[in-house]
Amino acid sequence: MYEGFKSMSPVIQALIATLFTWGMTAAGAALVFFSKGTNQKFMDSMLAFAGGVMIAASYWSLLAPAIEMASDQAVPQWFPAVVGFLLGGFFLLLVDKLLPMFKNYPYLHDIDTNDNKRRTTLLVFSMTLHNIPEGLAVGVAFGALASSFSEAALAGAIALGIGIGIQNFPEGVAVSMPLRREGMSRKKSFFFGQFSGMVEPISALIGATAVIYIEPLLPYALSFAAGAMIFVVAKEIIPGSQEKGNTEIASISLLIGFAVMMTLDVALG
Template sequence: MAEWLLQANPILLALLATLFTWSCTAFGASFVFTTEEASPKLFDAMLAFAGGVMIAASFWSLLDPAIEMVKEQGIPPYIPAAFGFLLGGMFLLMVDRVLPLINENMYFKDITSGRAKQRTAKLVLSITLHNIPEGLAVGVAFGILAIDFSTNALYGAIALAIGIGIQNIPEGIAVSVPLRREGLSVKKSFFYGQLSGMVEPIAAIIGAIAVYFMEPLLPYALSFAAGAMLFVVVKDIIPASHERGNVLLATMSLLFGFVLMMVLDLAFG
């Protein structure tokens, strides 16, 4: 099985992996069919757990491989890692500030309150934006297979996809359940919930193609994805998991998420 995967096109593997992560988002969004209100404690625990998974993935699946690649090139390993990492964070900051707000009146016309429309639109847009660096990270991780045809690289990429898939479940819930609560139909709430994860396959293809055709940029691309992921965790995921007062629960969940991803990456990657 591993041999077949190693012989497959890395771009195709990146697409398949992010179709899996998207399906996890859709699974989370499907909770709207059974409940209109997510348990605050469960939601915060899942969100923080996802943050821990992303923190661990940003190092073991992205930054560490980038540093090792640069060591083999004979240049100071901290230069591409630091530059790419900061560039990834700054890119997300720029996108967060510059990207115009979607037309909430067009997409959420079923919601009568203007303030609720704007809040809902920001929520959907925010989570959709967060899925871009996650898709890029998976794409870059599988793109490495075009250069490093090893089971270590393969299992590392698979572990990253599994970790991101796990953290996509609460994201799907975070979009669909509030939409339903604001008055959208169950079907529309599910549609927008799963739609937020569909940017990941697109971003993954872009990341894999970039690595496939621009090998010297690989350490920078890996570090860029790591910086973007950590920006999302620190700016949004951790604060959101604390805002309802479940700080201790969220903290412990983050630690467990970190440990799980670390074990997955070290055991299989």
């Protein structure tokens, strides 16, 4: 099975990987069929775990390969990683500034409106926006294989997909459960919960195709995805996991998430 996957084009590999991450989002959203509510400590720990996964993936699966690839370019080896990383973070900051409809990021929060339809729209839209850099990251990681294939690089891309899939599970829960609490049916709550992950295969295809045809941009693209992911972790995931007072379990869960993703990357890569 692994040999068959390895023989596929990077674009198809990226698509398969992000179909898995989308499936994990759907699996998390499916909990709405089996549970009437969520345990806050569990949600906070899962959210922090996801943050740890994203931090580790940002370095081992994105920044480290970007720095290595930049050794063949005319600019200093650190330059593409620094520029891409900062651009990724500032891009999401700009997106935040251009979305005045949000008073606060609605990830596991109540949205500041009394209109249930608007609340649903904002919750799903915000989570979908959050998933774009994750899909791009997976797409870019697999797209990089077209120019510099190695078993280690393939393993790192697979580990990134697995790690993002793991952290997508609580994201699906974070959308479907609040919608259910608002009175939406279980089926609709599940539909909107899994829908937020649908953007990942699309953005992965864009990322993989772009870096294949514009190879010099590859280190910048990898670093861009890393910067976007770190921005999400710093601005949304870590504060969101600790705002209910579960700081210790959230901190420990973040460490565990980092360790799991680090192990996946190092063991597979």
